[in-house]
Amino acid sequence: MNIIEKILKSHSVDNLKSVSPGDIVTVSVDRAIIVDMAALHPEFVNNPPIKPFDPDKIAIIFDHFVPPPNIEIANRVNKLRKLAKIWGLKDFYDVGRGGISHVFSGESGWILPGSIIANTDSHTVATGAFNAIGRGLGTPEMMGIIATGKTWFIAGETVNVRFINGLKKGASAKDVFFKMAEIIGDIPNMNIEFSGTGIKTLNMDERSSISTMCAELSAEFAVFPFDDILKEYLEGIGIKNYNPVYPDNDAEYYKTYEIDLDNVEPMVALPDKIINNVRPVTELGKVEINLAVVGSCANGRLSDLRDVSEVLKNKKINKNVRLIVTPASMKVYEEAIRLGYIDNIIKAGGMVTNPTCGACLGGHMGVSSDGDVVISSTTRNFKGRMGSPKSRIYLGSARTVALSAVNGYITGDENE
The missing domain is CATH 3.30.499.10 (Aconitase, domain 3)
Structure with a gap:
């Protein structure tokens, strides 16, 4: 088994x-x-x-x-x-x-x-x-x-x-x-x-x-x-007390x-679905954005906020972009404050919210509007997921979102 x-x-x-x-x-x-x-x-x-x-x-x-x-x-x-x-x-x-x-x-x-x-x-x-x-x-x-x-x-x-x-x-x-x-x-x-x-x-x-x-x-x-x-x-x-499970040799x-993993490069999911709809960022062309979101159960963890902080340190968000960052838990939030990640994000022009699923499900704390082009580290991008069905949602890593927020267009390369 x-x-x-x-x-x-x-x-x-x-x-x-x-x-x-x-x-x-x-x-x-x-x-x-x-x-x-x-x-x-x-x-x-x-x-x-x-x-x-x-x-x-x-x-x-x-x-x-x-x-x-x-x-x-x-x-x-x-x-x-x-x-x-x-x-x-x-x-x-x-x-x-x-x-x-x-x-x-x-x-x-x-x-x-x-x-x-x-x-x-x-x-x-x-x-x-x-x-x-x-x-x-x-x-x-x-x-x-x-x-x-x-x-x-x-x-x-x-x-x-x-x-x-x-x-x-x-x-x-x-x-x-x-x-x-x-x-x-x-x-x-x-x-x-x-x-x-x-x-x-x-x-x-x-x-x-x-x-x-x-x-x-x-x-x-x-x-x-x-x-x-x-x-x-x-x-x-x-x-200390638990029962790990291993597969049988004849599973x-x-x-x-x-x-x-050495062949994996920064990628994004194109709007409206994920399956059979992903591309390396290098093949995307110049897609301008105006809303960047970091958070969710998948990518609002401490390492995600670290990546965002490293990208944004001593930089500014593009004037045409709104960046919203949501830590996944109070523990993550508190540790990110202690390590200076939150300070770097705020000084770059990003907004940090309380822990919530809000933006991911289009409930609050980052709802997209008609015509928005979004790059997000959240989990889903079907039409209307994050708010307006007239917005276009690209999904990427927290690092890709941060780089894109600085440049004003989707990028996975720090040197662009």
Whole structure:
């Protein structure tokens, strides 16, 4: 069995002896995470489960509408505050106390190797960076999990993505994902398992960025192996007890892809979709922009803000560009302040917001207008995703966004 099949087997409530593609597996859930978007679903907030299966395994995190952009949402999220009290949750993180759920949950030590995470957000595949599996689930399914602690998955086929060598200066984990989108394409109902010597060159931020973005390939799960880099990260946040999962020597994969990280260059996704729609920046031509956004669960991490800070130090944003930078968590924000990253961004003419998903989903804190040409490190670029359907959204790494903000057009080359 591969890693994903072994995790499903270990959590099977039926004590299955093995798991193979096509099996329907009912599993116990290690952690259920509810984000503030659930407040928009009346079936959840008006008729929630009376009693959670285990209050210590449930968290509510405000991240999408932080702070609420209008009266209606402000009133709706109040119902989640009341629900947290009724359920007796110790893990309730209101405005200014947490961050984007996928980032904050990793910082908090909730995602352990071998675990299964349920979350109401679609990018929960991010858990794979921690040698765990997780899925974004709709509110009706999450209500069942809160009541029972169980859910079910269909075990899908798994493709193996083997990384070799390491990234060159200027290339990023986001560019690795774009290369995956180029060669793998859309794989609905399938999983990804990473392997290869190149993995040891990727830190936890980079792994998290890649696994998060695999939601855009329609992958169910996208899992990294356990290794010394993950072990060191967990020890650094005080976590020592967990059960890492390794693939069997005879694990079977639907297909294997090899990506030489040394050949990865800065890339962008062109407007309206990602699959079969990515290009190296060098082939793009001169695309002028007027809105640049750095943030999201994929690329609002400390290393992303470091890259932005390094590009912007002692420089100014182009006069025709608005730059909005959103740290992914309060911990990231505080550390970026301490290291001087925020100061460099502000002095260059950028605006730094509180941690939120706001700009990524077109909710607030960076909504695009008619005619805007956007370069963003966020996760999706379908028409209207970040605001106006009449805006055009290019996706790139945080570094590419920062370079573009300085030059006024999309570029991945510091020397342009």
